[in-house]
Amino acid sequence: MKKNKLLRIPSRGLILISLVSLVLGFILAYSYSISSAKRDQISTNTVYFNEQEKYKEDLIEQKERNKELTEEINAKQQEIRDFEHSFANSEESVEELVKEAEMLRLLIGDIPSQGKGIAVSLQDGAYNPSQENPNEYIVHESHVFKVINELKISGAEAISINGQRLHSNSFIRCTGPVITVDGKTFPAPFVIEAVGDPAVLLASVNLGGGVVDQLASDNIVVTVEEKGKITMPALRDDKN
Structure with a gap:
C-alpha cells in the first residue's frame, strides 16, 4: 500500500502568498472605505439638496402669502379711504340739509x-x-x-x-x-x-x-x- 505525500510549499512561496493577501486585503479595505465615504457624501448632498428645495418652497410660499397680505392691506386701506370720503360727504350733505331746513323754516315763518x-x-x-x-x-x-x-x-x-x-x-x-x-x-x-x-x-x-x-x-x-x-x-x- 502506497502512502500519500503531502505537497510542500517552499517558505519563499508562503511569504509571497502572505504579501499578496495582505495587499489584496488592504485594497479591499481601502475600496470599501472610499465607497462608504462616497455613499456618505452622496447621502449628505441629497439631504442638503432636499433641505435647499424645502427652503425654496417655503420662501416661495411665504412670498405668495406676503403678496396676499399686501393686497388685503391695500384693499382695507381703500375701504377706509372710501369710508372717510363717504363720511366727509355725508357730513357736508347733513350740513347742507340743515341749512336748507333752516331756510325753509324761515321762509314759512316757523322760526323767528x-x-x-x-x-x-x-x-x-x-x-x-x-x-x-x-x-x-x-x-x-x-x-x-x-x-x-x-x-x-x-x-x-x-x-x-x-x-x-x-x-x-x-x-x-x-x-x-x-x-x-x-x-x-x-x-x-x-x-x-x-x-x-x-x-x-x-x-x-x-x-x-x-x-x-x-x-x-x-x-x-x-x-x-x-x-x-x-x-x-x-x-x-x-x-x-
Missing part, C-alpha cells in the same frame, strides 16, 4: 328771523287831475308783488308788510289807501321789510330797469333804505 336787511316803502303818487284815470297813481297788488318777488329772488330769508310777516300762502290785497295781509288791514304807506344781505338786496331792487324804475314809471313813490336790524317773530308767535 332777525338780522340786517332793507325796507322798501310804497306810496300813492300825487294825483294829477288832468289825467283821466286816478288808478294810475295808486299802489296795487301787482306793485307789491313785484317788490316781494324781487326780494325773494335776491335771497331774502323773511319778508313782512307793515310788520305782518308773510308766508308761502299769504293773501295780499290792496283796496284804495289800505292793504290787507292775511286778513289784517294796514294803512299806507306800505313798508315792505326783508331780512337778508343788504348789499345784494339793494343792488337787486335798484338795478337799472328793475323794480324801482318800473314802480316809478307807474307813478308810485318808492323809498329804499338799508336797515341795521330787522326783527320778525315766528308766525305762530305773532298769532298769540
Whole structure:
C-alpha cells in the first residue's frame, strides 16, 4: 500500500502568498472605505439638496402669502379711504340739509328771523287831475308783488308788510289807501321789510330797469333804505 505525500510549499512561496493577501486585503479595505465615504457624501448632498428645495418652497410660499397680505392691506386701506370720503360727504350733505331746513323754516315763518336787511316803502303818487284815470297813481297788488318777488329772488330769508310777516300762502290785497295781509288791514304807506344781505338786496331792487324804475314809471313813490336790524317773530308767535 502506497502512502500519500503531502505537497510542500517552499517558505519563499508562503511569504509571497502572505504579501499578496495582505495587499489584496488592504485594497479591499481601502475600496470599501472610499465607497462608504462616497455613499456618505452622496447621502449628505441629497439631504442638503432636499433641505435647499424645502427652503425654496417655503420662501416661495411665504412670498405668495406676503403678496396676499399686501393686497388685503391695500384693499382695507381703500375701504377706509372710501369710508372717510363717504363720511366727509355725508357730513357736508347733513350740513347742507340743515341749512336748507333752516331756510325753509324761515321762509314759512316757523322760526323767528332777525338780522340786517332793507325796507322798501310804497306810496300813492300825487294825483294829477288832468289825467283821466286816478288808478294810475295808486299802489296795487301787482306793485307789491313785484317788490316781494324781487326780494325773494335776491335771497331774502323773511319778508313782512307793515310788520305782518308773510308766508308761502299769504293773501295780499290792496283796496284804495289800505292793504290787507292775511286778513289784517294796514294803512299806507306800505313798508315792505326783508331780512337778508343788504348789499345784494339793494343792488337787486335798484338795478337799472328793475323794480324801482318800473314802480316809478307807474307813478308810485318808492323809498329804499338799508336797515341795521330787522326783527320778525315766528308766525305762530305773532298769532298769540
